[in-house]
Amino acid sequence: MPLGAAPEEAALAERLQFTVGTGPCASAESCRHPVFAVEEEMLRRWPVFAGLLHRETPYRAVVALPLELGLSGSAAIDLYFRRSADVAALDVFEAMAVGELVGSALSDAALWSTWRAERGPDWLHGPTPQERTAAWAAVDRIAAELGVGPDTAVALLRARAYVLGVPADQVAADVRSGRLPVSDLQVPTET
Incomplete structure (x- = not known):
């Protein structure tokens, strides 16, 4: 954190x-x-x-x-x-x-x-820790909505960030605000 x-x-x-x-x-x-x-x-x-x-x-x-x-x-x-x-x-x-x-x-x-x-202590409520707390909340949301484990959820978040060339915290903010639907992060299934 x-x-x-x-x-x-x-x-x-x-x-x-x-x-x-x-x-x-x-x-x-x-x-x-x-x-x-x-x-x-x-x-x-x-x-x-x-x-x-x-x-x-x-x-x-x-x-x-x-x-x-x-x-x-x-x-x-x-x-x-x-x-x-x-x-x-x-x-x-x-x-x-x-x-x-x-x-x-x-x-x-x-x-x-x-x-x-x-x-918790006050130092956990500054802007920097709050941004990361929001990122982990987005990971929880991705895991719940896609039915995947937390490791997969964070990997999906990081992969999207890498592809877009932005920090993972920004992708997490987009997930939390609804600008990025969780379904857009879904792992492709083999056909």
């Missing part, structure tokens, strides 16, 4: 990573280690994401740092670079320390803030 990004190009880079369903952030979150991805590494490991990132943003490298969220689970923070060479100048220990502080603050907010259980 993205909590925010700045500048707008970084928000777009995050949406592109969600659209393709893989990239440095997902890798850092799953392996629990920092991921340093300069342009050549991204092209090798995540070619679709690398191509979109190169075409749509000024970024040429990503450093993804895992965040420990205690009882809340795990996450990662992405740092985007305009030049691959700038990654070498990053003080990894300082970046990890900042990541630990962010993870600790989010964990504390989830555990100790006063919020109603049905609403």
